[in-house]
Amino acid sequence: MKNLNPLFLTLALNTTAITTQAAESTIPQQKQVSGYYQYQAGDVQITALLDGTNFMSPKLFQNLPEKEIHDILKKYAADQAKGVQTSVNAFLVNTSHSLVLVDSGAATCFGTHLGSVLSNLKASGHKPEQVDTILLTHLHPDHVCGISQNGIANFPNAMVYVSNDEANYWLNPKQASKLPKDKQAGYLGTVEKIKQAIAPYQAKQRFKTYQLGDQVQGFKVMNTAGHTPGHFSYALKTKDETVVFIGDIVHSHTVQFDKPETAIDYDIDPKKAVQTRLKQFKDYAKNGQTIAAPHLPFPGIGHIYSADDQRYQWIPIHFKD
Ligand SMILES: [Zn+2]
Numbered sequence: 353m354k355n356l357n358p359l360f361l362t363l364a365l366n367t368t369a370i371t372t373q374a375a376e377s378t379i380p381q382q383k384q385v386s387g388y389y390q391y392q393a394g395d396v397q398i399t400a401l402l403d404g405t406n407f408m409s410p411k412l413f414q415n416l417p418e419k420e421i422h423d424i425l426k427k428y429a430a431d432q433a434k435g436v437q438t439s440v441n442a443f444l445v446n447t448s449h450s451l452v453l454v455d456s457g458a459a460t461c462f463g464t465h466l467g468s469v470l471s472n473l474k475a476s477g478h479k480p481e482q483v484d485t486i487l488l489t490h491l492h493p494d495h496v497c498g499i500s501q502n503g504i505a506n507f508p509n510a511m512v513y514v515s516n517d518e519a520n521y522w523l524n525p526k527q528a529s530k531l532p533k534d535k536q537a538g539y540l541g542t543v544e545k546i547k548q549a550i551a552p553y554q555a556k557q558r559f560k561t562y563q564l565g566d567q568v569q570g571f572k573v574m575n576t577a578g579h580t581p582g583h584f585s586y587a588l589k590t591k592d593e594t595v596v597f598i599g600d601i602v603h604s605h606t607v608q609f610d611k612p613e614t615a616i617d618y619d620i621d622p623k624k625a626v627q628t629r630l631k632q633f634k635d636y637a638k639n640g641q642t643i644a645a646p647h648l649p650f651p652g653i654g655h656i657y658s659a660d661d662q663r664y665q666w667i668p669i670h671f672k673d
Contacts, residue, residue: 386471386472386475386476387401387402387468387472387650388400388401388402388472388473388475388476389650389651389653390476391651391653391669391672393588393590393593393595393642394590394591394592394593395447395448395590395591396445396446396447396448396588396590396595397445397446398443398444398445398446398595398644398653399443399444399445399446399473399476399478400441400442400443400644400650400651400652400653401441401442401443401444401457401468401469401472401473401476402439402440402441402468402469402472402650402651403439403440403441403442403457403458403466403467403468403469403472403494403498404439404440404457404458404465404466404467404468405437405438405439405440405465405650406437406438406439406440406462406465406466407431407434407435407436407437407438408435408436408438408603408604408616409435409436410422410425410432410435410436410607412436412616412617412618413604413607413608413614413615413616414614414615414616414617414622415614415615416607416611416614420611421607424606424607424610424611425606425607427606427610428605428606430606436604436606436607437649438603438604438647438648438649439646439647439648439649439650439652440457440458440466440494440646440647441455441644441645441646441647441648441650441651441652442454442455442456442457442469442495442498442646443455443597443644443652444473444476444478444483445588447569447570447588447590449569449570450484450485450569450570451478451482451483451484451485452483452484452485452486452487452569452571453473453483453485453486453487453507453510454486454487454489454586454597454644455487455488455489455495455498455597455599455646456469456486456488456495456496456497456498456499456506457469457470457494457495457497457498458493458494458497458498459497459498459500459501459506459549460497460501461493461494461497461545461549462493462494462497466494467498469498470498470501470506480506480507480508481507481508481509482509483507483509483510484509484510484511485510485511485513485568485569486499486507486510486511486512486513487513487568487569487571487586487597488512488513488514488518489583489584489585489586489597489598489599489600489646490514490515490518490579490580490582490583490584490599490600491514491518491519491521491522491542491546491580491582492542492580492600492618493542493545493546493549494646495599495600495646496514496545496546496549496550497545497548497549498549499512499549499550499553500548500549500550500551500552500553503548503551503552504552505552505553505556505558510553510558511553511558511559511560512550512553512558512559512560513560513561513562513568514559514561514562514582514584515561515562515563515573515575515582515583515584516561516562516563516582517563517577517581517582518561518580518581518582518583518584519561519582520582521580521581521582522542522543522546523543523546523547527539528540528543568586570588571586571587571588571597572586572587572588572589573585573586574586574587574596576598576599576601576628576632577621577624577628578601578619578620578621578622578623578624578625578626578627578628578629579599579600579601579618579619579620579621579625579628580600580620581620581621583599583600583601583628584599585597585598585599585601585632587641593642594639594641594642595641595642595643595644596636596641596642596643596644597644598632598643598644598645599645599646600618600646600647601625601628601629601632602629602633602645602647602648603616603618603647604616604647605648605649605666608629609663609664609665609666610663610664611663612626612629612630612633612663612664613626613630614626633656633658633664634658634661636655636656637656637657637658637661637664640655641655642654642655643655643656648666648668649668651669653668653669654666654667654668654669655667
């Protein structure tokens with residue numbers, strides 16, 4: 353009680369008043385609108401769905417001097433303090449015969465900054481029960497976890513598809529022992545998340561695999577292995593336009609477009625992942641397919657340009673109302 357002299361009280365009150373005034377003069381950050389964007393391709397409507405934003409350490413990029421990485425990030429005005437910004441996107445495709453979800457976001461597998469695909473799908477005016485097909489590019493948790501929550505299917509009427517090679521890599525119990533010792537714990541942690549996500553679909557015979565040469569709901573399956581052993585992309589032709597849902601053949605619209613020969617630590621076979629990217633990028637730059645990508649800036653739809661087949665440029669679509 354000794355501190356309760358008039359001078360102390362005056363000082364204390366003044367400090368409070370100053371703090372309050374400073375807080376009031378700061379403009380509070382507004383929440384963004386819901387993360388969905390409609391894109392019309394021929395007869396098909398694509399709704400890009402934002403799962404959230406991730407920040408990656410620049411150290412994840414392989415065999416590129418740190419100075420060069422920072423120079424590229426600076427060129428793109430990328431926020432280097434937090435890391436390399438990358439979106440996590442999924443795509444809902446209305447083909448008029450079928451409502452297809454390509455990838456599904458991370459749900460709760462990676463923390464609260466991700467996991468908005470389901471709420472953004474609802475905000476876009478669709479109902480989860482209307483989705484009849486789910487195409488997974490691969491089984492990493494930021495692509496598969498969004499199909500269910502706490503053991504219950506988010507899309508109860510959907511058939512889930514992934515490549516035979518991918519299912520075999522993650523779901524064959526013999527696989528873990530084939531990996532180097534230091535990779536086994538990480539692998540088994542991922543397997544656990546995958547198993548939980550697909551369990552409610554497997555229980556109802558709604559989990560299927562395909563192989564090269566197959567078609568699912570008019571989507572051509574394309575082997576783009578490297579990032580994972582059974583990684584596939586999906587091509588959909590509609591009128592004069594072909595849209596390719598590329599999956600994780602690229603993780604950065606900055607470093608991996610300026611230096612496409614740069615692998616990222618997430619790649620299971622970095623050498624093959626680079627070969628795949630170089631081959632696919634060359635084709636897309638030459639033939640002008642529309643690209644829908646889970647880790648390019650939301651909505652992740654655009655085109656790939658190259659003047660020399662060495663370096664590439666991401667050309668995002670422009671907002672259309
Ligand atoms: Zn991945």
